[in-house]
Structures are given as C-alpha cells and as structure tokens.
Amino acid sequence: xxxxxxxxxxxxxxxxxxxxxxxxxxxxxxxxxxxxxxxxxxxxxxxxxxxxxxxxxxxxxxxxxxxxxxxxxxxxxxxxxxxxxxxxxxxxxxxxxxxxxxxxxxxxxxxxxxxxxxxxxxxxxxxxxxxxxxxxxxxxxxxxxxxxxxxxxxxxxxxxxxxxxxxxxxxxxxxxxxxxxxxxxxxxxxxxxxxxxxxxxxxxxxxxxxxxxxxxxxxxxxxxxxxxxx
Numbered sequence: 241x242x243x244x245x246x247x248x249x250x251x252x253x254x255x256x257x258x259x260x261x262x263x264x265x266x267x268x269x270x271x272x273x274x275x276x277x278x279x280x281x282x283x284x285x286x287x288x289x290x291x292x293x294x295x296x297x298x299x300x301x302x303x304x305x306x307x308x309x310x311x312x313x314x315x316x317x318x319x320x321x322x323x324x325x326x327x328x329x330x331x332x333x334x335x336x337x338x339x340x341x342x343x344x345x346x347x348x349x350x351x352x353x354x355x356x357x358x359x360x361x362x363x364x365x366x367x368x369x370x371x372x373x374x375x376x377x378x379x380x381x382x383x384x385x386x387x388x389x390x391x392x393x394x395x396x397x398x399x400x401x402x403x404x405x406x407x408x409x410x411x412x413x414x415x416x417x418x419x420x421x422x423x424x425x426x427x428x429x430x431x432x433x434x435x436x437x438x439x440x441x442x443x444x445x446x447x448x449x450x451x452x453x454x455x456x457x458x459x460x461x462x463x464x465x466x467x468x469x470x
Contacts, residue, residue, distance in 0.1 A: 251295060253287050280430055281439065285389035285399055289467050292380055292388055300378050301329070307374040308422040310351065316417045317377045325382040325412050326403070333420040334371035336364045342424035354422055366423055372414075373400030375421055386410055387462040390446065396432060397443025402450050409450075409458050 250270045254261055255277040263272045273294065275287070288302055299321045301314055309329050317329040335358050337345070344353055358364075365371070386407060393399035404414050430436075453461060463469050 248301075249295075249297065251291050253291055255282065255287055281395040283391070283394050284396075285391045285393045286467075288389045289391065292378075292384070295380070298380055300380055301375065302378065303375045304373075306424045308345065308351075308354070308424065309375045310419060310421075313417045313419045313421075314377070320415060321377055321379045323379075323382075324415065325379055325386050326407055326414050327377045328372065328404075328414055328416045329375055329377060329419070330371075330421040331416045331418050332369045332371050334366040334374055334423055335420050336366050336423045337425055339425040345424065358420065358422075372404045374423065376403075376414075384468055386412065387465055388468050390450070391465070391467050392446045393443050395439045395443065396430075397440065398447040399443070402447045405447075405451050406458065409453060409455055411455060 247269065252261070252263075252270055252272045253275070254272065255275040257276065257278050259274045261272065261274075263270075271294075273290075275290075277283075291302070292300060299318055301309075301318070303309060313329040317327040320327050335354075337354060337357065341353060341357055366374075390399060390402055390406070393402065407414050450458065450461075
C-alpha cells in the first residue's frame with residue numbers, strides 16, 4: 241500500500257537476492273532502487289548513504305520501513321533544517337504497535353486506531369522516553385560534512401546512538417520535535433538483534449571509539465571515511 245500525504249518524492253531502496261516488492265510504477269512520486277545483495281546481514285548505513293547520493297533535494301527524511309511519523313511533525317522538522325545537519329521528528333517516545341494493529345494500518349493508513357491505542361497504552365515505548373532511531377531528517381550537505389552514515393556499522397547495532405553522539409561532539413546537538421512516532425510489529429531475525437557475536441562486538445567498538453573522540457579528532461577521523469571524502 242502506498243501512502244504519501246505530503247506528496248513528496250520518495251526513494252525506496254531494496255537490497256536482497258531478488259526483488260520481493262511488487263512495485264506499482266503508476267506511483268510516479270516513488271523511485272524504487274533494487275540492489276542485488278546476497279549478504280544476509282543488511283548493511284543499512286551503506287544503503288542510506290547510497291540514497292543520500294541519489295537524491296537532488298537539499299533535505300531528506302530517512303524513515304525505517306516499519307516506522308510511521310505524523311506528517312505535521314515532518315513539516316515542523318523540515319522547517320528547522322537550513323542551519324543544522326539533523327532533526328529528530330519526535331521527542332523520544334517511540335510507540336510499539338501490536339501486530340494486529342499494524343495489519344489494520346497497512347490496509348487503512350489511518351491514524352485513528354493507532355492514536356486510540358496510544359492514548360490507552362502510553363507505556364508501550366521501545367526505549368522508554370529516549371529513543372533516537374526510526375526516523376530523522378537531514379540537511380544533506382551539512383550532514384555530509386559530518387560524515388553521513390558511519391558505514392563501519394556493517395549491521396544491526398548502536399548506529400542510531402552513534403549518529404546523535406557524533407552530531408553532539410561536532411557541535412550540533414540534535415533538536416527534537418514534540419510528538420511521538422510509531423513502530424509496526426514485524427518478525428525479528430538476524431538483522432534485529434545482537435548476532436553474530438563478532439558483528440555485535442565490532443559495532444560497539446566503533447561506537448565507543450567515536451564517543452571517546454574530541455571534536456578535532458572526530459573531524460580528522462571523518463576525513464578518512466571513503467564514502468564521503470574518498
């Protein structure tokens with residue numbers, strides 16, 4: 241189901257052994273890119289950077305496929321992006337929706353049932369009141385100067401926390417928009433947990449490395465990243 245209340249150009253990136261999306265090409269505002277990739281570990285940071293290199297708009301909203309963001313929060317966030325690399329379009333409350341409600345939303349694209357569930361179950365938060373992932377907006381050029389996505393996070397790990405921490409070290413504390421976002425329930429596999437061990441260890445090592453840098457050290461490190469300066 242396609243739903244684009246803001247009528248904005250959308251980029252949908254799919255990486256797999258074969259395409260599993262029956263894409264309707266009549267949705268002219270959506271550009272679908274398929275990349276053949278047999279690695280069972282999804283290199284999310286690499287594909288986000290591919291998307292950032294592929295677009296022509298000055299701003300971009302990066303939203304996980306399992307996340308719903310109210311359109312008015314996206315509008316508010318976009319208005320603040322001219323002089324900062326990144327904005328989070330919510331205040332830290334990331335609401336997990338039960339599977340049955342996710343199925344309803346996929347068929348109706350209506351916030352009514354989601355909002356009713358949230359009002360009755362305000363404790364169904366993914367990470368308490370302090371989530372930093374799921375959705376964020378960037379000023380593409382300014383974010384590039386901050387390294388874009390750190391591709392040394394080659395699989396699931398603390399890349400969402402690293403991204404915010406890196407902005408803070410570089411002098412760009414991330415602004416938040418008042419409001420919540422919603423997570424649709426889905427099966428969880430190798431790309432949604434701390435496995436394999438070597439990958440989990442390497443991502444946490446990279447996170448600690450960045451967090452322990454000064455601003456000058458981090459700028460020097462970012463200039464070695466081939467995806468932005470190579």
